[in-house]
Amino acid sequence: xxxxxxxxxxxxxxxxxxxxxxxxxxxxxxxxxxxxxxxxxxxxxxxxxxxxxxxxxxxxxxxxxxxxxxxxxxxxxxxxxxxxxxxxxxxxxxxxxxxxxxxxxxxxxxxxxxxxxxxxxxxxxxxxxxxxxxxxxxxxxxxxxxxxxxxxxxxxxxxxxxxxxxxxxxxxxxxxxxxxxxxxxxxxxxxxxxxxxxxxxxxxxxxxxxxxxxxxxxxxxxxxxxxxxxxxxxxxxxxxxxxxxxxxxxxxxxxxxxxxxxxxxxxxxxxxxxxxxxxxxxxxxxxxxxxxxxxxxx
Numbered sequence: 231x232x233x234x235x236x237x238x239x240x241x242x243x244x245x246x247x248x249x250x251x252x253x254x255x256x257x258x259x260x261x262x263x264x265x266x267x268x269x270x271x272x273x274x275x276x277x278x279x280x281x282x283x284x285x286x287x288x289x290x291x292x293x294x295x296x297x298x299x300x301x302x303x304x305x306x307x308x309x310x311x312x313x314x315x316x317x318x319x320x321x322x323x324x325x326x327x328x329x330x331x332x333x334x335x336x337x338x339x340x341x342x343x344x345x346x347x348x349x350x351x352x353x354x355x356x357x358x359x360x361x362x363x364x365x366x367x368x369x370x371x372x373x374x375x376x377x378x379x380x381x382x383x384x385x386x387x388x389x390x391x392x393x394x395x396x397x398x399x400x401x402x403x404x405x406x407x408x409x410x411x412x413x414x415x416x417x418x419x420x421x422x423x424x425x426x427x428x429x430x431x432x433x434x435x436x437x438x439x440x441x442x443x444x445x446x447x448x449x450x451x452x453x454x455x456x457x458x459x460x461x462x463x464x465x466x467x468x469x470x471x472x473x474x475x476x477x478x479x480x481x482x483x484x485x486x487x488x489x490x491x492x493x494x495x496x497x498x499x500x501x502x503x504x505x506x507x508x509x510x511x512x513x514x515x516x517x518x519x520x521x522x523x524x525x526x527x528x
Contacts (some may be wrong), residue, residue: 231341252514255351262350266341266358271365277409289325289370293318296439306464310441311489312481315377319475320438320468322370327400327464328429330363334408335425338416339526340401344523352375356408360401367397374475396470398503403463406510413513416527435459436468442492460492467500469495 235434256263297307297317307313337355338345345352375383398467437445442460449455459465471493476482492498 242494249334251496252351253353253357253510256353256357259351259354259474262362263269263354263358264281266316266354266364267361270362274362281495286373288375289318289321289373292325292507296321300371306440309411311485312381312479315374315479316472316476317438318374318377319471322367322374323396323400323464323471324433324436324438325370325433326363326397327404327467328402330360330401331407331411332425333363334404334428335411336422337408338412339365339422344483352524353409353514356405356412356517359408360405363404363470364401367446376481377439378475383475384480385474385478388496389478391473392470392496394472395496395499395503396467399463399470399499400504401509402503403506404505406513409517410509411514413517416524418522427438432464432527436462436465437470437472441489441491442469458478460498461501461505463506466495466499 293314297314311314334356337359340351341355343348411421411425414423433439442465445459446456449459460469473491473495477489477491
């Protein structure tokens with residue numbers, strides 16, 4: 231059987247689709263992963279004048295629309311101190327999740343010519359989509375940090391750890407669901423539209439445009455629905471970012487009555503990570519079962 235070179239330069243034997251090491255092969259073929267990321271970045275900004283600057287423009291416009299609609303028109307900036315940072319710290323999480331999950335779902339179909347011509351671990355496509363989303367996440371994070379510093383940001387070490395945990399939750403969840411829906415999308419292309427609907431819903435079912443206490447007041451603080459709502463990994467990640475970037479700002483610290491954080495936030499974040507890891511395992515299992523049919527279906 232022929233072989234291909236890995237990132238370490240050693241020859242790796244070819245294996246039948248669905249019989250490799252799964253996501254572990256992504257580590258073995260790190261060089262190919264980097265090439266895929268570069269390819270996606272070149273294709274996305276080919277013929278573009280602004281290039282990566284769109285990573286600033288798009289979330290900036292999105293923030294302005296949401297801020298005036300929710301903050302000024304619905305007066306949420308009166309009930310939530312420093313609403314601008316609260317809003318943007320949630321937006322950067324949602325943008326990372328929607329881009330990583332959405333692009334991972336389309337990644338296998340979008341790379342059909344490569345899949346039909348050469349051997350490489352198919353998981354590379356989903357992981358490279360999440361990597362590209364992380365590249366676009368970094369400029370937004372820089373803008374968020376500048377806004378936090380201007381407003382007197384004084385975070386504690388555990389709050390910064392919470393932000394890292396939130397990022398990991400979203401990354402793992404996006405890759406897991408991307409593997410799952412990306413594989414099924416090869417068989418039924420309707421799943422691209424289903425994912426688009428899910429991504430639209432997640433923006434409104436996570437505490438980005440409103441405070442979590444509004445959900446608690448609506449359904450009751452002892453409601454099972456509130457517990458289920460807070461166990462949503464995306465909700466946990468958004469609240470961890472609020473805790474890390476919004477809660478330590480000057481206006482929040484100086485408030486006469488400090489805003490209440492969701493109860494047991496770190497535990498909720500750990501549960502969110504476990505759920506994301508479980509979905510990653512399910513996504514990998516489904517992906518490997520369908521992987522052998524990719525070339526035929528594409």
